[in-house]
Amino acid sequence: MRIYVYDKTFEGLLSAVFDAYTSKIFPDALHGAEDIPPLMAGSAYTVATGRDKAERVYAGLARKLSQNALDGLTYAWLSELPGSDWVIFRYIRKVFDSSVSIESKLTDPDVAEVAHAARMTNKEAHLLLGFARFQKTAQGIYFAALAPRHNVLVIMLPHFTERFADQEWALYDVNRRYGIYRTQGEYREISVDDAHAEENLRTAGRLPEEQLADTEALFQNLWKSYFDAAAVTERINPKLQSRCMPRRYWTHMTEKQR
Numbered sequence: 001m002r003i004y005v006y007d008k009t010f011e012g013l014l015s016a017v018f019d020a021y022t023s024k025i026f027p028d029a030l031h032g033a034e035d036i037p038p039l040m041a042g043s044a045y046t047v048a049t050g051r052d053k054a055e056r057v058y059a060g061l062a063r064k065l066s067q068n069a070l071d072g073l074t075y076a077w078l079s080e081l082p083g084s085d086w087v088i089f090r091y092i093r094k095v096f097d098s099s100v101s102i103e104s105k106l107t108d109p110d111v112a113e114v115a116h117a118a119r120m121t122n123k124e125a126h127l128l129l130g131f132a133r134f135q136k137t138a139q140g141i142y143f144a145a146l147a148p149r150h151n152v153l154v155i156m157l158p159h160f161t162e163r164f165a166d167q168e169w170a171l172y173d174v175n176r177r178y179g180i181y182r183t184q185g186e187y188r189e190i191s192v193d194d195a196h197a198e199e200n201l202r203t204a205g206r207l208p209e210e211q212l213a214d215t216e217a218l219f220q221n222l223w224k225s226y227f228d229a230a231a232v233t234e235r236i237n238p239k240l241q242s243r244c245m246p247r248r249y250w251t252h253m254t255e256k257q258r
Helices: 010-023 051-064 067-078 084-097 109-131 153-163 195-203 216-230 238-244 247-252
Strands: 003-006 029-032 044-046 134-136 142-146 169-173 178-183 186-190
Touching: 003 010, 010 051, 010 067, 010 084, 029 084, 051 067, 051 084, 067 084, 067 109, 067 153, 084 109, 109 153, 109 247, 134 216, 142 247, 153 169, 153 178
Parallel strands: 003 029, 003 044, 142 169
Antiparallel strands: 134 142, 169 178, 178 186
């Protein structure tokens, strides 16, 4: 059993594909450096991640796939579903080894699984565009904390870039403990180093009061009042609300914070 060990990045995965085709020796499994190898594992090859290698593989895929299918591969990777990297590796091999397009061949289990993972990721990103709640910090930055199942922040960027073009804002993933901050037309990856703030985001869904703008508490209360006033008591349907607005997002939604 031959194992490829890589750095668990998308660039690393594409580099693994490049090395496999270069050596004409294909792995039976992919593992990260910290993964525990199988009991009966044979030789292991460590992939050296290289931008040139990854770009060549991606360019090859772009020649054989539509833009939707190419985006679907990225979305499948961002799903972070168990084993998704190995599924994507097999999918890419089938793309290169086939003389015809395979992207619509949903009877193939790898094609179907990539499509399913991409749909799940895209669906959650779309939902969170409506469920993201921004808080204005004392520094004037609009900050939204999210807890997505999939790694969707990068997919959400174009939406908020278009709508908040003249403002500084940040999206923060509390599950993965990283965020993306936009200022002066540029994106920067950020983290929350304050342990108190990190815990508050995880449990209460918001930054500590001392880190918020003076007027933020007022606007949050106004939003909660509007939410309550707009509800028709006789037509409240908790089950329907939970289906349309999944409870796993409620912690970070202002109107659900009491």
